[in-house]
Amino acid sequence: MPAAHAATAPAPDPPGDTATPDPPEPPPGAGVVAPGASYAWPLLPPPAVLTAFDEPDFRFGRGHRGVDLAGTPGQPVLAAADGVVVHAGVLAGRGVVSVLHADGLRTTYEPVTAAVTAGAAVRRGIVLGTLDAGHPGCPGACLHWGVRRDRWDYLDPLVLLRPPHVRLLPTPEPWPL
Numbered sequence: 001m002p003a004a005h006a007a008t009a010p011a012p013d014p015p016g017d018t019a020t021p022d023p024p025e026p027p028p029g030a031g032v033v034a035p036g037a038s039y040a041w042p043l044l045p046p047p048a049v050l051t052a053f054d055e056p057d058f059r060f061g062r063g064h065r066g067v068d069l070a071g072t073p074g075q076p077v078l079a080a081a082d083g084v085v086v087h088a089g090v091l092a093g094r095g096v097v098s099v100l101h102a103d104g105l106r107t108t109y110e111p112v113t114a115a116v117t118a119g120a121a122v123r124r125g126i127v128l129g130t131l132d133a134g135h136p137g138c139p140g141a142c143l144h145w146g147v148r149r150d151r152w153d154y155l156d157p158l159v160l161l162r163p164p165h166v167r168l169l170p171t172p173e174p175w176p177l
Helices: 159-163
Strands: 048-051 067-070 076-078 084-090 095-099 104-108 112-114 129-132 141-149 153-155
Touching: 048 095, 067 084, 084 104, 084 129, 095 129, 141 159
Parallel strands: none
Antiparallel strands: 048 067, 067 141, 076 129, 084 095, 095 104, 095 112, 104 141, 112 129, 141 153
16 A cells, blocks of 8 residues: 655745735725626725816816825725726826726726736725825825726716616607507
8 A cells, every 4th residue: 555645734935035915805895886886986985075076178288187085094995896907006206006997997096005016907896005195185195096098088987986877768759659
């Protein structure tokens, strides 16, 4: 009979291993959306909107290309929908995470200390990072959450949280058969 092999424990990681730690677990309720909507709040509980979306009059005009959401430093920032991280790092002196979604929209979250890396597939509600203090014009900390379609078409991200509106119109009389 062959000798039984003893189970061996996996070898410990070598000292100085630079493996990226797993992102923290999402908070309870992360990824829950309104019926019919496909995106969820990037902060929980659903935050107050401190600065609303203000579409510029022309491509490079003044405006606010997103919304500022009230938060606290260190608060988890969540993926609003499934997608792929296309940027996670510092941009213009602030931490930014951008996620490209299957519907072609790209959501952006700042200022954030990223817990994910570019190329990572994320699910709605997964922690992208933690909120940093220091967003201009915000007391304490707030998340600037933006969304765009294509390269220059910015949209109000709050619209993503609502189910599409259905409006029934009267039919012409008499009903054609």
